[in-house]
Amino acid sequence: MRFRAVLIVLAVLAMLAAACGSDEGETTTTAAAGGGTETTAATETTTGGGEEAGGVLKVARFESFDGWVLDSAAAYASYQTHLAVMEPLLRFGADGVSLEPGLAKEWDYDPDGPTMTFVLQDDARFSNGEPVTAEDVAFSLEVWRAGPNFGLSWDAIEAVTGEGNTVVIELAYPDNTVLPLMASSVSGIMPKDFAGMTEDEFYNAPIGAGAFTVEEWSQGGRIVLTPNEYFYDAERPYADEVVIDVVADETERQILFEGGEADIVEYLSPTVAPQYDPASVYSCTVHSVEHVGLNVLRPPFDDVAVRQAVAYAIDYQAISDALGQYFDLPSGILAPNIWNWVPPTKEPYRQDLAKARDLLAGSTAPDGASVELIYDVGNDLDTLISQIIQANLAEIGFDVSLTSLETGAFLDRAFSIDADMTIWNYGAIQPDMGDPMNWIIATGWLFSGFETDTLFEQFLEYAGAATEEEQEAIVAQIQDDAIDNAAAIPLAEGSYLHAVNPNLVGFESAPWGLYYWDTISFGG
């Protein structure tokens, strides 16, 4: 009897499954956590360009979300999400060098004041309906200041005042780096006193003035964003919902995309991108820099001649070829195609084994040495690069042992300047050279242990420079210094890649891969 009952239950389940499967074409379960959301446009509003407003924008990514604390986020996935909910005063342009209106519709930087003046969007409101005021900006600034990562970036700010929808930020001294930082995700505007919540409560249910509000979120799971009904632009966002899923497996992300269950796959690996339909691969302007840091704190790389010999031994063309069509030869240690970037005035390193051997002969390690090279095993590009470097350095007598590490362990050793050689890559998060400079300082000159006092001085000079020409001269000097000291050697520079449903309209990404969801709509 019981056996028969089990059979009946199983038969019913099978029929249910079959019944559910028969309505395909009307409803599609969304990526990575499903959702039962519809891929068809829910509303019929036209956005102006023939495209349809509405629909669910589905995003698949490999990085976990770090949570809503703006300062401590380390993943691009987090920056992207923060921008959608906690809108900063400014936005960055897709060209990587321009600033665009955000929560502020107009702005002005007066270095003589020195002051920054922002005119807020008419009727700018948080998702709880409260208007955005200068007090909210002042409060946000105090939160930013307290951050261990970017807190010092706001040192120049002395006071925030305001009247009506005008916010005036007074600076203690001219600082060119503050304005572009206002377009980064760390500068999201929060309601004063966390809208009456405790800090923890706020970061669990954040309120911002961005295009979207948080419907559902968890650190490694699904994030669902819905339009902020009080958003300053009545037309945007075009999508009814943004559903973001963390999909750890690369193959699965591709399957979801090809199955139409993901509209955007963020940050494709260049080694995987060729497997996608070329029409769906969005290549950002070249920006990312692959680099290797040589530990200057101990032999053999405490000798600049040894470091330069290594720099001449590396086959940059082979690295660029191995990384594929989206990579090219490196032009400098600073990430290109952002505000005030200029190339070095000196010739960048290119492989010259004779020169490498000459330099080595006159160095403290004429016969080479045994060294350890560490890299993040989660980055397939770094695996390729490390093997090429191992082969290149063998030609000048170096025995390079490769150590692949899980990301957490890698970061631990990299920041401890614990290995002889460290491979990684980086890009900026906002459109100004101040950001790469800041990052290079924070990484102990990209994990080499090279002194950063000089660079810090150059950063201060850059921040206070009166003209763009002066700023560019400082950038060129830093690029040249990097060639001279060869502590961190750029290996290749390339583009960040996204897979984007060709039917999407309005997708534009900055060189560092970040983009805005509220400007995207589905093709008509």
Place this chain on the structure above:
Amino acid sequence: MGRFGFVAKRLVQVIPMLFGIVFVVFILLQLTPGDPVRQIVGLRATQEQLDEVRAELGLDDPLLVQYGRYVGQVASGDLGYSYKSRQPVTSLIGERIVVTAWLMTAGVLLTLLISVPAAVVAATYRDRTPDQIVRGAGLLGLSMPSFWVGVMLLILVALPTGWFPAGGFGETFGERLRSIALPALTLAIGSSPFIVRSLRASMISVLSSDYVATGRALGASRTRLIRRFVLRNAAVSSVTVLALEIGFLLFGAVVIETTFALPGMGQGLVLAARGRDLPAIQGYTLLFAVIVVAIYLLADVATAMLDPRVEIEA
């Protein structure tokens, strides 16, 4: 005490076992390279700021002090807060346990649905063609890694037919059933061969017993004999194998959930490990351990119910 007296004793024994599991996980995580504080505070923070947060979280306390503090929290039902998201670990787990429960339930059901008929066929047609086919299929199932089976099912079934989503977990019952079908099948393909082998061997043994011969002589039909006598008696040893198998399935879920982008506990554990989120890792591991212990206990209870002669010692 009765036949089921072992349950209470076993429950008491579980407590020190769980302490041990927590201790081992705790120590292993301490030995694993990688500074969780760096991941909490951010990559641009200075050493002084890192040290400050380390002190705030008590991560610079001696290991035993940290362990004692954690055990105290767990005893009061508090698994702590995720370092990264600041969410309670219990709520992180709560969001994901439903998905894993669906996967496990569907996986076990499909395993039984495949393996019981297959074992019956193999045992009753011992050494003949159907038996060879079942054994060959079992060998094939065992030799294919589950992540590969999963990807093949996605490419060969989900994408061309559109009957099943390529990943994720639905909202409605029907969507969930469809979302879970291929992951459950992947689990079942890997686990069925064990049950088939065990059940087949037991059934062959039971089929040759005197009481089955007597049943046949008394005119009992083949179906009735197998259902009422052979399967029930043969199932006793297979229940233990199934319990062990569920333990493995639970850890197999880590791979399957990643392959099918299912936001379950397995995926949660992987992401927590990637982010060095110690409270979350400990929470997931502890729950996995509790589930495995509970399943083994249930298996013992089931064994005792199936065979009145069985006396299980605690």
